[in-house]
Amino acid sequence: MSNIQHLKTIQEFHQTRGLPSPDHPLISVVDYSEVQLQPEFFDCSWTLDFYLIALKRNIGGKVKYGQQTYDFDEGVMFFIAPGQVFRIEQPTGSSTERSGWMLLIHKDFLWNTPLAKAIKQYEFFSYTIHEALFVSRKEEDTLMDLISNIKREYHANIDRFSQGIIVSQIDTLLKYAERYYNRQFITRKQAGTQMLEQFERLFTAYFSDDIASEKGLPTVQYFAEQLHLSPKYLSTMLKTLTGQTAQQFIHKKLIELAKEKLSITKLSVSEIAYHLGFEHTQSFNKLFKNKTSLTPLSFRKSFDLN
Incomplete structure (x- = not known):
């Protein structure tokens, strides 16, 4: 070394x-x-x-x-x-x-x-x-x-x-x-767009490959390392491309995935929270309500799945 x-x-x-x-x-x-x-x-x-x-x-x-x-x-x-x-x-x-x-x-x-x-x-x-x-x-x-x-x-x-x-x-x-x-x-928007596409693929793989069960919630640091970028640079690039920082973008993607599971599956809220990498269901509820103004259960009820 x-x-x-x-x-x-x-x-x-x-x-x-x-x-x-x-x-x-x-x-x-x-x-x-x-x-x-x-x-x-x-x-x-x-x-x-x-x-x-x-x-x-x-x-x-x-x-x-x-x-x-x-x-x-x-x-x-x-x-x-x-x-x-x-x-x-x-x-x-x-x-x-x-x-x-x-x-x-x-x-x-x-x-x-x-x-x-x-x-x-x-x-x-x-x-x-x-x-x-x-x-x-x-x-x-x-x-x-x-x-x-x-x-x-x-x-x-x-x-x-x-x-x-x-x-x-x-x-x-x-x-x-x-x-x-x-x-x-x-x-260098073309290179940035390619990076964004890679980020999207990494995010999908994080849950489809069950990385969340091992590492918990996806972090800016994790994606930065996978993309061979510094966290600050990744965040600035995403801000330019999407108007959101890396952390905000990750939260947005998490909420999109949570909505999908709440609307098309019958997994419990705690099971969904665990699948997304949350250690505590309360943390998932808090983030979901902060981003949507609804609790996960309230959102699910609008689809009459229960």
Whole structure:
């Protein structure tokens, strides 16, 4: 099993990547072409005590996005939050062609600013590396302007305005990233539709193969693992396609299945609840009434099965 390398400071990151010491201990913009990737980097996993936002170009070969693989010549963005475990993919292209930037932000730099809390609300920090954000040349230029502003500001003489100005640039960068992710979900609708079809098949199999009796109620985590997606990414994709989060969508499918069993079978409510994975019948009754304004028995009576 591979070991995990833990980097606590931006200084340590610079040292392990063969870079000169950072100009600021809590924030740094790194030229990706200057990063020295040693062979041992690919034999372990990494975790950081700071945020890493990167845009890389010419990373070599194909890029896997969800269940699909694409050739993509434009920039690829990744977002890594403190404490996340990740691996560096072995590059397959020429290292001399690599380009892009990495923005490193220590948590302490955001202390006592609105962004310290707001940055945790951006779901793309919970996506995995194969759910990267692809940006066009025009979008990349917009982001590069912000990165250049950040770099210029912390290279200048630090004063009482510096932190606020830099934080506002980071906040703007994240808002643009959110916009571009939303665009990506829309433009890759075909891949999303295929994912939705797979989700539907997995949901049907969960009950037809009696997985519910072993695992209980179906969870977002279960479907995310089966689809090789992170739970956050799956939820965002479903929200774009259906208007519902993954949890809401699962509940909708559960209620549809419950209605079917209540209307065409004579199974008791407790038997139906058990078949759907509920540990307690009361929990099933509560969810059903919350979603339909009726109890399961009231719904069944409308079909005169009892």
